[in-house]
Amino acid sequence: MAGIDTLNDKAIRAAIKRAADTGKAEALPDGAGLRLDVQPTGAGWWRFRYRFEGKAGMLSLGVYPDVPLALARQRRDEARALIASGTDPSAARKADKADRAAQAQAQALADAGLPGSGTFEAVAREWLRVVHQAKVSAGHAERTRIRFEQDAFPWLGRRPIAEIDAPELLATLRRVIARGAIETAHRLKDACGQVFRYGIATGVCTRNPAADLRDALPPVPTRHLAAVVDPKQAGELLRAMGDYAGHPITRAALALSALLFLRPGELRQMEWAWVDLDGAMVTLPAALMKRRKDEKVNGAPHLVPLAPQSVAILRELHPLTGVGRYVFPSLQTKDRPMSENTVNVALRRMGFDRDTATAHGFRAMARTMAAERLGIEPQVIEAQLAHAVGDALGRAYNRTTFFDQRRELMMRWADYLDRLRKGADVVALPTRAA
Numbered sequence: 292m293a294g295i296d297t298l299n300d301k302a303i304r305a306a307i308k309r310a311a312d313t314g315k316a317e318a319l320p321d322g323a324g325l326r327l328d329v330q331p332t333g334a335g336w337w338r339f340r341y342r343f344e345g346k347a348g349m350l351s352l353g354v355y356p357d358v359p360l361a362l363a364r365q366r367r368d369e370a371r372a373l374i375a376s377g378t379d380p381s382a383a384r385k386a387d388k389a390d391r392a393a394q395a396q397a398q399a400l401a402d403a404g405l406p407g408s409g410t411f412e413a414v415a416r417e418w419l420r421v422v423h424q425a426k427v428s429a430g431h432a433e434r435t436r437i438r439f440e441q442d443a444f445p446w447l448g449r450r451p452i453a454e455i456d457a458p459e460l461l462a463t464l465r466r467v468i469a470r471g472a473i474e475t476a477h478r479l480k481d482a483c484g485q486v487f488r489y490g491i492a493t494g495v496c497t498r499n500p501a502a503d504l505r506d507a508l509p510p511v512p513t514r515h516l517a518a519v520v521d522p523k524q525a526g527e528l529l530r531a532m533g534d535y536a537g538h539p540i541t542r543a544a545l546a547l548s549a550l551l552f553l554r555p556g557e558l559r560q561m562e563w564a565w566v567d568l569d570g571a572m573v574t575l576p577a578a579l580m581k582r583r584k585d586e587k588v589n590g591a592p593h594l595v596p597l598a599p600q601s602v603a604i605l606r607e608l609h610p611l612t613g614v615g616r617y618v619f620p621s622l623q624t625k626d627r628p629m630s631e632n633t634v635n636v637a638l639r640r641m642g643f644d645r646d647t648a649t650a651h652g653f654r655a656m657a658r659t660m661a662a663e664r665l666g667i668e669p670q671v672i673e674a675q676l677a678h679a680v681g682d683a684l685g686r687a688y689n690r691t692t693f694f695d696q697r698r699e700l701m702m703r704w705a706d707y708l709d710r711l712r713k714g715a716d717v718v719a720l721p722t723r724a725a
Contacts, residue, residue, distance in 0.1 A: 412448035518652030
């Protein structure tokens with residue numbers, strides 16, 4: 292084609308000298324859209340002008356003499372080949388620049404031990420920070436983080452989240468299943484699913500492969516914490532607790548575990564400031580209860596009516612621990628509550644193994660026997676156990692606390708335990724007179 296490759300190095304050097312002498316810029320065409328824009332400073336910029344889909348475009352090809360004439364022509368020809376293939380060379384350069392920047396950033400993050408942008412770990416950590424921590428307790432969020440770090444990030448962390456498919460996720464979950472932690476695998480799958488949904492919402496991926504694994508994991512084995520629910524066995528347990536020769540604080544914790552329907556953590560963290568012995572009431576703050584994070588902050592406290600038997604135990608305990616914060620302080624320091632293992636250890640010392648009785652099992656004993664032996668309405672028992680209404684709408688509109696019925700429940704339950712402890716028959720007591 293006429294007019295192509297018309298420049299040579301001699302002509303370029305002469306043009307640069309003219310521009311420096313005259314102080315005027317000069318454009319030197321080489322043909323096929325390539326030209327050198329010479330400046331009075333002695334520098335020259337290679338430009339490639341073209342049209343793509345009817346629109347004019349311009350591409351910078353470098354600075355002369357760092358980019359010599361032959362290299363400038365090579366870059367022009369490469370750009371022309373892109374146009375012929377249907378690609379805008381300017382757009383291709385921007386994409387290449389962005390890709391190189393992303394690779395450099397990913398390498399810098401990897402060198403610093405951090406996940407790259409768009410990787411599963413980066414998205415998961417963002418979800419943990421932005422979404423998960425705002426919804427759940429600090430302990431729940433920490434357990435989720437540890438689960439990711441131990442069982443997901445080593446295999447999926449550096450992978451672009453958009454490239455992870457169902458088989459790859461399943462392979463990761465099967466590593467957890469292989470060590471027998473089936474429940475952990477299910478929890479990890481659910482957490483991964485929430486990360487993928489967050490990734491879809493934020494535009495870093497388009498699919499949630501966890502949703503395709505609905506029936507791919509073995510079911511979680513049904514596991515119930517051991518509890519005594521037979522009246523005769525309950526009587527044996529209560530008599531053993533009454534004969535327990537351990538520390539008085541532990542004896543009181545055993546007795547109130549059976550009486551108060553509380554979770555072990557709620558009982559051992561109980562503070563004297565929450566106890567009203569004259570009013571026969573314990574008021575547990577919402578933050579202590581097993582609830583959603585927003586309900587821990589804004590929810591009502593949980594009221595625990597005290598039967599006379601419970602008041603008597605607490606009055607006897609008060610001289611021992613009443614000067615401190617906790618009703619059941621640690622045996623090592625009064626600044627911390629009793630260890631979570633104390634009641635279980637006491638049960639073992641009394642000869643009840645973990646397949647027979649546990650600290651948490653007292654709740655199951657109360658729930659089962661109060662319904663079957665005392666005929667208490669299930670909703671009253673559930674309210675005293677502080678079990679939440681299942682759905683958010685139900686929680687919002689359910690204002691029934693059954694307080695009067697729960698006070699009656701606690702008194703009847705305490706009387707019933709006394710009868711069992713004495714070895715009497717196990718026929719339910721009549722309702723107390725008002």
